[in-house]
Amino acid sequence: MTKQRQKAAGRQMHVFRVVSRVKVAGERRYPYRVLGLPQGADLHGLAQAIVGAFGFDFDHAFGFFDTPDPYRANVAYELFRDLEGMEGGPAPAPQGMPSETDLALMLGMEALDKLALLRETADFLARRLEEELLPRLPERLRDPVRLRLREFTADLLDVEGLEAAQAEDSLPLPPEARELLRQPGGLEGLLGMFQVVQTAPEALGAPTREEHGVTGVPATVPFERQPKWTFLFDYGDDWTFDVTYQGVQDAPPRVRLPRVLESLGTAPEQYPDYEEDFE
Incomplete structure (x- = not known):
């Protein structure tokens, strides 16, 4: 075996599993891609590979x-940090607190049992579908269809997904703030702290965000802190993906990296033609 072949045979790659949070209509599972990246790849290269894979x-x-x-987020690796100060580059992402309206919505949602509301909504939707659909079906099919409708509405509203993510998605509020939310007028009391929060985010238990760039930062650095990170592409449209580092593996011979190693599900359209929905 030549030295060149020996080198190719011993080549390794970093492997990442990337799951889109957008599920295409008609598919039960969220699409995912498994990517192989060269060992020298940085976070910019990982982002480009994710975007290209979908x-x-x-x-x-x-x-x-x-x-x-x-x-x-408490820790962020963003392209904005690399572009700050560059002539003609986009402005940094705003780091201020949200508006009072947004803050009221965020705090109000913390006072709700979102999972119970979602289950109640799923039950209501299932009942309405039953009222419209079951009378049109043969008697022998009504019970199995009724059961299937319950499963359909729970899946449509992603009740199981909210149940898994509910604790993880909650605001980092201290216990006394959560207790205040449960009291009459508590939300108004927290909103009254808004001006203080603008200059002191820690008043609501929100730590100062740690920020880094992406260019030149090895792709595995964030994953040394925790195994799964959220990748956000296109602020505004907010395409989000769950990215998990799966370690180092031998790279396929004679294959250029980055590479899609495994693919399941249809990727959502980046720029869907909304006009077609109204034709």
């Missing part, structure tokens, strides 16, 4: 975040 154009800003909700 068939998107690499034409927007992006970041990696340590929480399911990127806007509540």
Whole structure:
């Protein structure tokens, strides 16, 4: 075996599993891709590989975040940090607190049992579907269809997904703030702290965000902190993906990296033609 072949045979790659949080209509599972990246890849290269693997154009800003909700992250690796100070580069992402309206919505949601509301909504939707559909069916099919409708509505509203993510997605509020939310007028009391929160985010238990760039940062660095990160592409449209590092593996011979090693499910359209929905 020549030295060149020996080198190719011993080549290794970093492997990442990337799951889209957008499920295409008609498919039960969320699409995912398993990617192989060269060992020298940085976070910019990982982002480009993710975007390409799902068939998107690499034409927007992006970041990696340590929480399911990127806007509540404690640690962020963002392209904005690399572009700050560059002439003609886009402005940095705003780092201020949300508006009072957004804050009221966020705090109000914390006072609700979202899972119970979602289950109640799923039950209501199933009952309405039963009322419309079951009278049209033969008697022998009504019971199995009724059961299937319950499964359909729970899956449609992703009740199981919310149940798994409910605790992880909650705001980092201290116990006394949560207790205040349960009291009459408590939400108004917390909103009254809004001006203080603008200058002191820690008043609501929100730590100062740790921020880094992506260019030149090895792709595995964030995953040394925790195994799964959120990848956000295109602020505004907010395409989000769950990215998990799966370690180092031998690279396929004579294959250029990055490479899609495994693919399941249809990727969502980056720029769907909404006009077709109204034709």
